[in-house]
Amino acid sequence: MSTVTTVVIPARSPIRRLWYAAPVLAVLLVLPWVAEQYQTILLAYGLVMAIAAIGFNLLLGYTGLLSFGHSAYFGVGAYAVALMVKYLGVVSMELHLLGAIAASVLVTAIFGIACVRYTRIFFSILTMALSQVLWSLAFKFFWVTGGTDGLRVPTPTLLGVVTGKGDKTAFLVHQYYYYVLGVFLVCVAIMWVIVNSPFGRALQAIRDNETRAQFVGIPIWRYRWVAFMLSGVFTGVAGALWVPLNGLTTPDILHWTFSGKIVFMAVLGGFRTFVGPIVGAVVYNYLESYAVGYTVYWQLFLGVILVVLVLSLPTGIVGTAERLMARRRGPR
Amino acid sequence: MSVLLETKAVVKQFGEFRAVDRVDFRVQEGEVLALIGSNGAGKTTLVNLISGLLTADEGHILFRGHDVTKQPVKERIRAGIARSFQLVNLFDQLSALDNVALAIFSRQGKTRRLLSLADADRPVWQEATDVLALFRLDAHARTLAGGLSQGERKLLDVAIAYALKPKLLFLDEPTSGVGTREKAPIMDTIVSVVRSEGISAAIIEHDMDVVFSYSDRIVAMHQGTILADGTPDQIRRDEKVLTTLIGTPEPPRPSQGGG
Ligand SMILES: Nc1ncnc2c1ncn2[C@@H]1O[C@H](COP(=O)(O)OP(=O)(O)OP(=O)(O)O)[C@@H](O)[C@H]1O
Ligand SMILES: [Mg+2]
Numbered sequence: 001m002s003t004v005t006t007v008v009i010p011a012r013s014p015i016r017r018l019w020y021a022a023p024v025l026a027v028l029l030v031l032p033w034v035a036e037q038y039q040t041i042l043l044a045y046g047l048v049m050a051i052a053a054i055g056f057n058l059l060l061g062y063t064g065l066l067s068f069g070h071s072a073y074f075g076v077g078a079y080a081v082a083l084m085v086k087y088l089g090v091v092s093m094e095l096h097l098l099g100a101i102a103a104s105v106l107v108t109a110i111f112g113i114a115c116v117r118y119t120r121i122f123f124s125i126l127t128m129a130l131s132q133v134l135w136s137l138a139f140k141f142f143w144v145t146g147g148t149d150g151l152r153v154p155t156p157t158l159l160g161v162v163t164g165k166g167d168k169t170a171f172l173v174h175q176y177y178y179y180v181l182g183v184f185l186v187c188v189a190i191m192w193v194i195v196n197s198p199f200g201r202a203l204q205a206i207r208d209n210e211t212r213a214q215f216v217g218i219p220i221w222r223y224r225w226v227a228f229m230l231s232g233v234f235t236g237v238a239g240a241l242w243v244p245l246n247g248l249t250t251p252d253i254l255h256w257t258f259s260g261k262i263v264f265m266a267v268l269g270g271f272r273t274f275v276g277p278i279v280g281a282v283v284y285n286y287l288e289s290y291a292v293g294y295t296v297y298w299q300l301f302l303g304v305i306l307v308v309l310v311l312s313l314p315t316g317i318v319g320t321a322e323r324l325m326a327r328r329r330g331p332r
Numbered sequence: 333m334s335v336l337l338e339t340k341a342v343v344k345q346f347g348e349f350r351a352v353d354r355v356d357f358r359v360q361e362g363e364v365l366a367l368i369g370s371n372g373a374g375k376t377t378l379v380n381l382i383s384g385l386l387t388a389d390e391g392h393i394l395f396r397g398h399d400v401t402k403q404p405v406k407e408r409i410r411a412g413i414a415r416s417f418q419l420v421n422l423f424d425q426l427s428a429l430d431n432v433a434l435a436i437f438s439r440q441g442k443t444r445r446l447l448s449l450a451d452a453d454r455p456v457w458q459e460a461t462d463v464l465a466l467f468r469l470d471a472h473a474r475t476l477a478g479g480l481s482q483g484e485r486k487l488l489d490v491a492i493a494y495a496l497k498p499k500l501l502f503l504d505e506p507t508s509g510v511g512t513r514e515k516a517p518i519m520d521t522i523v524s525v526v527r528s529e530g531i532s533a534a535i536i537e538h539d540m541d542v543v544f545s546y547s548d549r550i551v552a553m554h555q556g557t558i559l560a561d562g563t564p565d566q567i568r569r570d571e572k573v574l575t576t577l578i579g580t581p582e583p584p585r586p587s588q589g590g591g
Contacts, residue, residue, distance in 0.1 A: 198444075199445055207425075
């Protein structure tokens with residue numbers, strides 16, 4: 001090429017963003033030492049849901065597909081753990097995670113083949129229907145899954161050494177909290193690389209314009225399928241991590257209303273940004289816990305709060321915050 | 333000159349209606365060809381068949397001697413057929429630079445990489461920057477494609493196709509919807525790029541001034557068939573073309589018409 005121009009370095013400077021993350025990380029690290037136990041456990045739940053939400057958002061925010069069936073993959077991850085304990089006597093958390101990953105790859109690979117041919121509402125309905133199939137299977141095969149009673153799961157062994165024998169709360173608040181935090185950070189890092197990879201750009205291109213994506217040579221169905229699997233695997237990992245916190249797997253986590261929560265987290269935090277779903281998951285988790293604590297009409301109460309939040313912050317918490325910060329820096 | 337692309341009696345039918353009716357169409361290596369014809373003549377449909385957006389009901393399409401009639405879009409692109417769109421087709425939430433870079437990543441087979449950072453691939457960004465400069469879009473590299481003006485969008489649409497390094501480029505009305513004064517600069521830019529790189533181009537265009545001044549050869553379509561085929565001089569004097577196309581004033585067109 002004859003024209004000589006200088007390279008334009010893409011505007012998003014990823015390194016600068018890490019500086020914003022540093023204080024947040026510091027808070028996350030010291031929290032178990034300063035906060036009440038209940039707060040730490042709540043945050044652990046929040047981080048787990050955040051993993052599910054960033055997985056979900058690979059489809060919604062980056063590929064333009066609204067899944068209403070992510071409860072399926074969360075549930076597959078959780079039940080994979082419970083069944084490994086029940087039938088194989090596996091107590092290692094690392095093996096639980098591997099098992100959850102394998103199970104969610106399998107399920108998403110199959111569900112994905114059916115779903116990725118569709119977009120918009122058709123995709124949403126199909127994903128929801130498939131998750132409801134799993135939900136009803138969890139009842140039908142109650143001798144395997146424990147039906148509505150669910151399956152009780154004892155605390156796992158972490159890294160082959162740390163066990164939860166003795167004070168379970170102390171285990172959850174310290175060892176397990178840090179374990180969740182570690183997995184969370186790894187998941188965030190991997191997802192961040194994925195969305196910023198050439199593959200991630202291709203997904204965004206598919207989101208923006210399917211036809212044109214096809215005409216730059218991107219095999220759209222195959223890429224959507226891969227995104228579908230990746231998305232489900234992250235959510236499956238979240239499901240596995242959730243089990244020790246809850247101590248029990250029940251079919252509620254397979255129900256479509258649970259998928260709705262994941263959707264809400266992403267929208268609340270802002271699905272157009274990378275960190276939005278993380279913030280949304282943590283905030284939603286607090287909102288829900290406090291709503292349950294304050295009133296028996298918590299679902300109504302929560303519903304109203306969420307409607308108000310979404311109406312007043314249409315780009316989500318993070319989207320709104322970014323806009324405010326940009327405004328403060330002055331017009332550009 | 334050798335034949336780059338050849339269609340043999342291709343047919344496309346929409347229900348009972350034949351939008352493309354046994355068309356034999358050729359593009360020679362290195363030429364800039366204009367495809368003309370009134371609204372609904374079947375120009376876009378023909379390009380859709382060749383580029384793979386639609387599949388032909390009958391007939392064959394040969395590209396560099398190979399039958400591509402049934403090949404998927406991806407294979408045709410790899411073989412060297414690229415196109416732009418009559419209605420601009422961009423990645424609106426990506427920057428102009430990202431739009432072009434994506435085509436380059438795809439051409440190089442790099443979109444499969446999911447554990448490396450796109451931004452770290454300097455040669456791709458250098459090339460994308462160069463392509464934007466060729467199309468005089470370098471000032472808008474960071475602008476989201478959705479925020480560009482119509483003329484810039486048309487150019488970016490062509491730039492994306494160009495970044496695939498095609499041997500044959502189909503441009504479906506590259507100046508539709510832009511003001512009369514903007515047309516010449518856009519065509520100048522596109523044709524100079526195409527000619528300097530030795531790419532063959534087939535340009536669909538309604539503006540006869542543009543057609544006569546930029547093309548080596550003109551193919552006129554009418555009601556799904558080829559009406560005439562010749563040099564600009566021949567076409568200017570062609571009776572059938574004069575009566576069916578040029579003689580009659582064009583019907584008023586909306587700024588973004590057709591399919
Ligand atoms: N997908 C489709 N389904 C049904 N009819 C179609 C379809 N696409 C095109 N047609 C019809 O086929 C005919 C040819 O359309 P085409 O878009 O190829 O014309 P064109 O020559 O590109 O016209 P224009 O100059 O308006 O772009 C038109 O009558 C159009 O209505
Ligand atoms: Mg047309």
